[in-house]
Amino acid sequence: MGINPSTPVLRMILQGLLLAVSLITATAHAAPAVQHWLTEKGARVYFVPLTSLPMVDINITFAAGSARDGEHAGAANMTSTLLDKGAAGLGANEIARRIESLGAEMSAGSARDMAWAELRTLSDAAHLEPALAILADVVGRPDFNQQDFERERARTVVGIRRSEQSPGTVAGNEIFLATYGDHPYAPRPTGTIEDVESISLDTVKAFYKRYYVARNATIGIVGDLDRKQATQLAEQLTAGLAAGERAAKLPPVSVPEAATLKRVAHPSTQSHVRMAAPGMHRGDPDYFPLYVGNHTLGGSGLVSRLSKEVREKRGLSYSVSSYLSPMEQDGPYLFSLQTRNDQVDEALDVMRDTLGTFVKKGPTADELVASKKNITGGYALRIDSNAKILSHLVMIGFYDMPLDYMATFPAKVDAVTREQIMDAFKRRVFPDRMQTVIVGGPAAD
Amino acid sequence: MRGFIAVMLFFGGQLALAGSPVHEYQLDNGLKLIVKEDHRAPVMVTQVWYKVGASYEPDGITGISHVLEHMMFKGTETHPPGEFSRIISENGGSENAFTSQDYTTYFQTMEKSRLPISFELEADRMRRLQLQDEEFQKEINVVMEERRLRTEDKPTALTHEQFQATAYTASSYRSPVIGWMDDLENMNLADLQDWYRRWYAPNNATVVVVGDVDPNEVLALAKKYFGPLKPESIRPPKPRTEPPQLGKRSVVVQVPAEVPYTIMGYKVPVLRTAAEDWEPYALEVLAGVLDGGNSARLTTELVRGSRIVTSAGAGYDLYSRQADLFLLDATPAAEHTVAEAQQALFAQVKRLQEEPVSKEELDRIKSQVVASDVFEQDSIFYQGMKIGQLETVGLDWGLADEYVERINAVTPAQLQAVARKYLVEKTLTVAVLDPLPMESGRKPQAAASGGGHGH
Numbered sequence: 001m002g003i004n005p006s007t008p009v010l011r012m013i014l015q016g017l018l019l020a021v022s023l024i025t026a027t028a029h030a031a032p033a034v035q036h037w038l039t040e041k042g043a044r045v046y047f048v049p050l051t052s053l054p055m056v057d058i059n060i061t062f063a064a065g066s067a068r069d070g071e072h073a074g075a076a077n078m079t080s081t082l083l084d085k086g087a088a089g090l091g092a093n094e095i096a097r098r099i100e101s102l103g104a105e106m107s108a109g110s111a112r113d114m115a116w117a118e119l120r121t122l123s124d125a126a127h128l129e130p131a132l133a134i135l136a137d138v139v140g141r142p143d144f145n146q147q148d149f150e151r152e153r154a155r156t157v158v159g160i161r162r163s164e165q166s167p168g169t170v171a172g173n174e175i176f177l178a179t180y181g182d183h184p185y186a187p188r189p190t191g192t193i194e195d196v197e198s199i200s201l202d203t204v205k206a207f208y209k210r211y212y213v214a215r216n217a218t219i220g221i222v223g224d225l226d227r228k229q230a231t232q233l234a235e236q237l238t239a240g241l242a243a244g245e246r247a248a249k250l251p252p253v254s255v256p257e258a259a260t261l262k263r264v265a266h267p268s269t270q271s272h273v274r275m276a277a278p279g280m281h282r283g284d285p286d287y288f289p290l291y292v293g294n295h296t297l298g299g300s301g302l303v304s305r306l307s308k309e310v311r312e313k314r315g316l317s318y319s320v321s322s323y324l325s326p327m328e329q330d331g332p333y334l335f336s337l338q339t340r341n342d343q344v345d346e347a348l349d350v351m352r353d354t355l356g357t358f359v360k361k362g363p364t365a366d367e368l369v370a371s372k373k374n375i376t377g378g379y380a381l382r383i384d385s386n387a388k389i390l391s392h393l394v395m396i397g398f399y400d401m402p403l404d405y406m407a408t409f410p411a412k413v414d415a416v417t418r419e420q421i422m423d424a425f426k427r428r429v430f431p432d433r434m435q436t437v438i439v440g441g442p443a444a445d
Numbered sequence: 446m447r448g449f450i451a452v453m454l455f456f457g458g459q460l461a462l463a464g465s466p467v468h469e470y471q472l473d474n475g476l477k478l479i480v481k482e483d484h485r486a487p488v489m490v491t492q493v494w495y496k497v498g499a500s501y502e503p504d505g506i507t508g509i510s511h512v513l514e515h516m517m518f519k520g521t522e523t524h525p526p527g528e529f530s531r532i533i534s535e536n537g538g539s540e541n542a543f544t545s546q547d548y549t550t551y552f553q554t555m556e557k558s559r560l561p562i563s564f565e566l567e568a569d570r571m572r573r574l575q576l577q578d579e580e581f582q583k584e585i586n587v588v589m590e591e592r593r594l595r596t597e598d599k600p601t602a603l604t605h606e607q608f609q610a611t612a613y614t615a616s617s618y619r620s621p622v623i624g625w626m627d628d629l630e631n632m633n634l635a636d637l638q639d640w641y642r643r644w645y646a647p648n649n650a651t652v653v654v655v656g657d658v659d660p661n662e663v664l665a666l667a668k669k670y671f672g673p674l675k676p677e678s679i680r681p682p683k684p685r686t687e688p689p690q691l692g693k694r695s696v697v698v699q700v701p702a703e704v705p706y707t708i709m710g711y712k713v714p715v716l717r718t719a720a721e722d723w724e725p726y727a728l729e730v731l732a733g734v735l736d737g738g739n740s741a742r743l744t745t746e747l748v749r750g751s752r753i754v755t756s757a758g759a760g761y762d763l764y765s766r767q768a769d770l771f772l773l774d775a776t777p778a779a780e781h782t783v784a785e786a787q788q789a790l791f792a793q794v795k796r797l798q799e800e801p802v803s804k805e806e807l808d809r810i811k812s813q814v815v816a817s818d819v820f821e822q823d824s825i826f827y828q829g830m831k832i833g834q835l836e837t838v839g840l841d842w843g844l845a846d847e848y849v850e851r852i853n854a855v856t857p858a859q860l861q862a863v864a865r866k867y868l869v870e871k872t873l874t875v876a877v878l879d880p881l882p883m884e885s886g887r888k889p890q891a892a893a894s895g896g897g898h899g900h
Contacts, residue, residue: 052485055819084739092749096739101809103816122816155748155755158779162704164883165600267701267883268598270590302518302530312527315583318591338594370535377537380556384486385823440598443884 031406032389034396035227037234041214041243045234046393046403047221050386056123056223057390058132060139060237061398063247064115064211066189067328074156074191074199075207080110081152082204083117086143087134088240095134104131108138112185113250113328114398115211123224132236139212140240149201156196167268168338171439175274178260178435179332183253213244220393222386253278253330259432264439271344271440272336275351277433279324279333282399289424290324292416295371296363297355298322298335303370309354310337316347322355328399333429341441348436356431362422376410467832467842468660470667474676475648478667479832479842480660483825489656490825491563492552493571494833497644499622500546500766501682508624509632509640511544512588516637517551518542519580521573526580529566536562546618547766548837554826557657561666567652568670571645578634585632592623600702600878608708608876611696616687616767646677651836655829687712687768694874702880705783709790710770712872713761713863716840718768725763726851727863728771733810734802734860735759735773735793740809742793743775753781753789766838771868783877797864801857814852 035047043060066076084106085092099106104121117139121131163169173188180186190196219237221230255278280290291299298306298321310320317337325331335355339347363371383389383406396405470478498510520526533540538555553563596602606621613619624632652671654663690712716725735743736759743757757775773794777786821827835842 050485053819053822055823093740093745096745097809100738100740101805101812103812103814105820120820122819127816151749151752154752154779158704158755158776162776164703165701167598168594265884268593270593270598300534303527303534308527311587312583315586316590318587318594339590340593370531374534374537377535377556377559378539379537380486380488381537381539381554384488384825387823 031383031404031409034393034403034406035230036397036403037231039214039219039234039238041238041241043214043217043219043234043238043241044397045219045221045230046397047225047227047230048389048393049225049227049230050222050389051224053386054123054224055386056119056121056128056221056225057386058119058121058135058233058237059116059220059390059394060118060135061114061116061218061220061394062211062213062216063113063328063398064207064216065111065113066187066191067112067184067250068207068211068247069184069187069191072199072203072207073187073195074189075203076110076115076211077190078149078153078156078196078199079204079207079212080108080115081156082144082148083108083138083142085148085152086145088137088141089143090134090137092148095138098134099131102127102131106131106135106138110189112189116394128233132233136237136240139237142208144201144205144208146201149204153196153199156190157193160190160193160196167266167270167272167439170264170266171272171274171336171437174262174264174437174439175276175334175435176332178262178437179256179276179278180253181256183329184250185253185327185329185331209242210244211247212241214238214241215244215246217241218394218397220390220397222390222393250329255430256433256435259434259436261436261438263443264437265443266440268440269341270338271341271438272338273344273348273351273436273438275335275348275355275434275436276332277430277435278330280326280428281328281330282326282395282401284326284330286424286428287326288412288416289420290428292368292371292375292413293358293363293421293425294322294324294333295375296367297358299324300371300374305358305367306335306337306351306354309350310347314347314350316343316350320351326399335434338440344438344440348438352431352434355429355434359425359429359431362418362425365418368416368418368421372414372416375413379410468664469842470664472647472668472672474672474674475646476667476671476674477651477836478664478671479651479653479836480658480663481653481655481828481832482658482660483655483822483828484657487557487657488554488825489557489560489654489658490552490554490829491560491567492550492653492655492829492833493567494651494653494837495549495644496649496837496839497549497640498545498547499620499624500617501644502617502620502624504620505628506624506632506636506640507620507628508588508592508622509628509636510549511623512585512629512632513637513640514542514544514549514551515584515588516576516581516641517570517574519584520575520577521569522575523569523573524566526577529570532562532566538563544622546622548834550833550837552826552829560654560658560663561670564666564670568674571647571650571671572674574641574645576634576637576641581634581637585629588623589626589629592626592629596621596623597626600698600700600880601706603700604698604706604876604878605708607696607698608710608874611694611876612710612712612770612874613687614690615685617682617685618767618769642677643680646679647671647674648676649679651833653829653833653836655825655832685767690872690874693870696874696876697879698876699879699881701883702878703883704776705880706774706776706878707783707787707876708772708774709787709873709875710772711868713769713771713867715765715767715769716763716844717766717838723851723855723859724863727855727859728761728867729763730807730810730852730855731797731860731864732759732761732771733813734797734806737810737813746793747775747786747789751789752778754778754786757786757790764834764838764840770874783879787875794864794868798861798868800861802860804857807855807857811853814849818849
């Protein structure tokens with residue numbers, strides 16, 4: 001229970017091959033007060049003291065995701081991958097040995113908007129101080145050795161190749177390409193195999209130098225610390241970073257004018273459908289009407305309209321959903337399902353009809369009440385652990401959301417009207433301009 | 446397994462499990478109730494654990510426990526299909542259910558005042574499920590889609606399924622939790638009715654509640670909602686003990702894929718079956734020596750050292766209901782073969798047998814166990830899971846309390862002893878994923894590196 005295997009397959013096996021009735025979807029009370037300040041070098045810090053458990057969670061996030069790759073697709077991912085593979089003269093093995101000898105957990109990762117490093121440790125000085133020192137080295141003094149670079153690049157290529165086995169992953173990559181065209185959100189964050197093979201270590205070093213800087217960083221801290229300790233912690237964490245400059249805003253996204261449909265052959269028994277358009281961004285004026293409306297349409301698991309139509313009434317798919325992923329610029333409004341190859345057209349029709357009807361007629365009064373009750377009545381669940389509060393802090397900081405975001409969220413949801421939802425969907429969601437990708441089954445021609 | 450025990454009275458004991466007190470009760474009808482207080486946030490999780498899972502299933506109806514789990518959302522005498530989920534959702538709840546080899550579990554995470562809603566609905570479907578053919582015909586299709594999603598179209602999952610089926614002869618761990626497709630195609634409503642009647646009863650269930658609750662109030666609510674339910678005469682499953690394996694077994698899985706993969710397993714005891722109760726803890730530490738993080742041997746020596754693999758893992762679950770496997774898996778690096786990856790894993794096993802594990806490695810694992818014992822308390826769900834899992838496989842949930850101490854007591858000599866005794870070729874099963882081309886014109890990865898990919 002305390003010793004976790006590292007490979008996903010074994011983790012799945014050991015967790016008992018749990019089969020859930022549905023894919024578990026995300027579903028918080030007096031919201032915690034968020035403290036905020038800037039470090040000397042200009043990093044933005046967000047802190048919630050919580051003394052109930054003797055532990056601390058720390059996250060440092062940079063605007064250094066794949067949307068910043070420019071001509072070198074995969075650079076952001078490779079930079080993030082290399083952080084804990086050598087820093088301040090310590091090799092990857094020594095970094096891991098020191099962290100794990102403290103019982104601490106450290107990881108780094110990246111996505112389209114951001115790259116981050118995270119640490120969970122016991123909060124007493126004997127554990128926190130040495131663990132923090134390593135995290136500070138990893139983000140502030142990475143070595144970027146050629147040998148580590150080559151090994152991680154080769155591993156990334158095998159990882160990409162393996163992901164091609166998964167029709168769902170292929171569909172996920174294709175729908176971003178179709179939805180985002182020339183926008184930096186289009187490519188998959190790892191890059192293609194050719195992209196990865198053409199990255200040089202100098203590219204990685206230049207990427208690091210530009211984006212891993214204090215003014216481009218957001219720091220989230222949750223746990224058993226007081227303000228003075230948190231202040232010192234944030235200073236120590238940013239000690240190795242240059243002050244630098246915050247990354248410029250990404251270009252805005254335009255909605256494709258015409259609908260497209262792309263079919264990709266795959267040796268799979270199911271076809272994976274993805275249908276999308278650019279949706280909304282963090283701080284979007286239509287955030288709440290779109291969010292609450294989509295909760296009814298496809299964001300509430302088994303009780304959503306899509307689930308009722310596709311799964312409950314017709315038994316066509318195990319998982320069907322629609323999600324709005326707010327990003328720095330308009331993130332995807334993504335509809336997904338997967339079904340046996342011979343019934344994919346039927347399932348896609350049901351999904352399109354359900355969206356079309358919703359845009360025309362909106363939620364019923366009962367549906368709106370039910371969605372609001374679910375979101376507001378369950379808000380305590382969203383902020384009931386240190387880990388969940390930390391992820392809110394990162395989001396608030398990274399996207400410049402107000403400090404009272406958690407406290408005001410339920411009231412803003414409650415204020416949404418049916419008219420606002422219908423108005424927002426009419427102005428922002430165009431069923432006849434959606435991009436669709438179907439991956440699975442033999443080639444059509 | 447426990448049969449039906451008529452318990453005169455509930456008992457309430459207080460034991461310390463990682464921090465907060467745990468309260469255990471048993472109702473007159475045999476239902477066990479375990480409550481753990483966690484007052485950090487005004488929320489609670491209810492988990493209902495049934496002693497039934499895939500390992501209880503006879504051949505011909507594999508996957509039935511999981512199908513029944515799906516059907517548990519499809520209406521009772523008092524609530525029509527879909528209403529369970531609708532009521533939980535309207536009350537701000539997050540709910541789901543899961544099935545494993547050893548248990549079937551239903552849960553709702555909700556704001557603390559909603560506990561009666563969760564109890565009412567769970568008690569209702571414990572005895573009054575209305576299995577309807579129309580709902581079944583749709584849901585069995587959903588489950589078949591789930592099998593396609595999770596297994597048919599995932600080369601590594603198919604490899605694992607074939608691996609399990611090869612490793613076991615008589616043990617019911619041979620069949621997949623989701624069931625064989627043919628069994629799903631031939632399942633009918635009567636099968637489900639029998640299965641439901643046989644296992645869904647208060648004396649075959651444990652209700653676990655963790656969160657911002659008062660144990661006395663929880664008990665009163667449990668008596669109110671679950672108390673009136675009639676117990677069932679439970680016939681425990683046959684042991685189906687795996688006969689001794691007489692030599693190495695292997696299986697090859699040839700399906701379209703891009704990357705080869707291997708998984709191997711040795712037959713090992715678990716807490717419930719071990720003659721010496723330190724052995725499972727030693728096996729647990731052994732898995733940690735190989736794969737307890739990025740400083741463990743498989744990553745430092747095979748991924749970053751010899752670079753024969755791009756990833757490798759080791760795993761073991763000491764809390765399984767029946768004798769289980771000590772697993773090793775690996776994905777070879779582009780310029781290496783599966784055979785080389787296997788040899789590298791075997792060399793690691795040999796080293797565990799011949800050379801005592803260093804004090805530093807052991808200390809590292811012990812530090813991880815002590816810290817994760819604290820970290821785990823950040824999740825009410827996980828705290829409940831730990832209690833429910835132990836109780837449901839027939840172990841005392843209080844064993845979780847001993848975990849840190851028992852791991853700390855493991856010695857280098859014991860590690861060497863279990864490696865020599867159990868990690869032996871005679872009980873080994875090896876499975877290999879041997880990729881076929883994904884499509885014409887698109888080459889699977891051979892031993893060579895580089896190369897084209899689709900799209």
